[in-house]
Amino acid sequence: MKFATIGHLLNKENLKEFPKPWIQNNLVISPEMNINGTTGYITGLLLTAEEMMTLPREKVRQNILDAACFLQEKYDVELIQLGALTTSVTEGGKWVVEQKQYHGFTNHGDSYTAAITCQAVLRAVNLFHKKPAEQNLAIVGAYGVIGEAASKILVPQFARTMLIGRRAEKLSELEHHLKGEYETTIDLKTQKADIIVTATSHPTGLLASEHVKKNAMVVDVSQPPNMSYDLCRKRPDICRIDGGYVDFPKEHHLPIPGMPPGKLFACIVEVIMQAMENERKNHVGSIDLNHLKKTEQWGEKYGFTLNELTNFGKPLTQHIRS
Numbered sequence: 536m537k538f539a540t541i542g543h544l545l546n547k548e549n550l551k552e553f554p555k556p557w558i559q560n561n562l563v564i565s566p567e568m569n570i571n572g573t574t575g576y577i578t579g580l581l582l583t584a585e586e587m588m589t590l591p592r593e594k595v596r597q598n599i600l601d602a603a604c605f606l607q608e609k610y611d612v613e614l615i616q617l618g619a620l621t622t623s624v625t626e627g628g629k630w631v632v633e634q635k636q637y638h639g640f641t642n643h644g645d646s647y648t649a650a651i652t653c654q655a656v657l658r659a660v661n662l663f664h665k666k667p668a669e670q671n672l673a674i675v676g677a678y679g680v681i682g683e684a685a686s687k688i689l690v691p692q693f694a695r696t697m698l699i700g701r702r703a704e705k706l707s708e709l710e711h712h713l714k715g716e717y718e719t720t721i722d723l724k725t726q727k728a729d730i731i732v733t734a735t736s737h738p739t740g741l742l743a744s745e746h747v748k749k750n751a752m753v754v755d756v757s758q759p760p761n762m763s764y765d766l767c768r769k770r771p772d773i774c775r776i777d778g779g780y781v782d783f784p785k786e787h788h789l790p791i792p793g794m795p796p797g798k799l800f801a802c803i804v805e806v807i808m809q810a811m812e813n814e815r816k817n818h819v820g821s822i823d824l825n826h827l828k829k830t831e832q833w834g835e836k837y838g839f840t841l842n843e844l845t846n847f848g849k850p851l852t853q854h855i856r857s
């Protein structure tokens with residue numbers, strides 16, 4: 536089953552990083568990739584993260600649908616993955632599945648991303664010789680697709696969790712699914728957290744210095760990142776970790792700006808694994824934790840796993856030495 540990911544530009548500068556022939560039909564389209572016999576494309580809308588979230592939603596959705604139909608018709612794609620904020624503007628992908636023009640399968644790729652996020656959180660805590668049961672956690676974007684699954688998995692393991700979102704009613708709904716010690720808030724109350732997970736659709740940096748306590752860890756899943764490179768430089772005590780990065784064999788280095796060799800976004804890895812498995816299903820909306828576990832098993836089977844933790848692609852040596 537041929538796959539394609541549909542992402543978007545992080546910012547206008549991004550466009551310069553792609554060869555001109557890759558741009559066609561309002562899309563950046565990579566050459567066909569072949570991963571052990573499974574073929575597909577990495578593609579992206581020519582909209583920036585900011586435009587994805589501020590242009591009229593119908594227009595952005597139409598762009599996504601046009602891309603899916605084009606990839607289906609011209610490239611024989613049968614499985615698309617909704618990258619970055621394309622999930623956020625399509626109700627977790629449910630809107631795409633309802634459209635008649637596109638007949639293929641859709642996956643948001645968030646199941647493996649949530650799994651890898653939880654693995655990264657637990658790996659980071661362990662790396663600093665701490666115990667989750669003695670640590671305070673904060674999850675920003677707690678009722679989002681990734682945030683909800685991460686909350687279900689992580690809240691019971693931590694001493695106390697602050698669950699943060701923008702809508703009180705969605706936070707109340709989330710409470711029905713959780714066990715453990717937690718509070719919910721619509722304010723960005725991350726100051727007491729030893730470890731912060733960000734998984735929001737906020738299209739720029741969200742955390743400021745005053746939001747993060749000394750020596751805290753931040754697992755930043757959001758794309759674009761919610762903890763900026765500038766804040767990392769200003770606050771070297773904070774250990775920022777790229778959330779949702781998976782180790783991917785170097786020979787398959789995929790052409791994504793800023794992605795270090797040997798790494799790939801978990802959402803893209805999920806769709807590659809689904810294509811390898813020829814699993815002809817949609818995975819949209821709220822995450823089924825059984826499917827999440829299955830993606831972890833696929834990861835082990837195909838050797839795409841979380842190995843080294845990084846910050847903007849660089850190993851965490853500075854923090855691990857101190």
Ligand SMILES: NC(=O)c1ccc[n+]([C@@H]2O[C@H](COP(=O)([O-])OP(=O)(O)OC[C@H]3O[C@@H](n4cnc5c(N)ncnc54)[C@H](OP(=O)(O)O)[C@@H]3O)[C@@H](O)[C@H]2O)c1
Nearest residue numbers: 619622623676679680681734735736757758779800801802
């Ligand atoms: N690293 C990877 O491999 C990878 C893979 C997939 C996705 N991602 C990234 O992960 C992030 C989350 O993706 P998703 O699919 O889970 O998105 P989602 O379902 O749209 O969830 C995002 C959540 O963020 C909340 N939010 C937005 N701005 C906020 C703010 N200022 N404060 C608190 N909450 C805020 C939204 O709340 P409302 O609904 O109330 O607006 C929404 O619930 C995105 O940035 C995406 O690009 C990364």
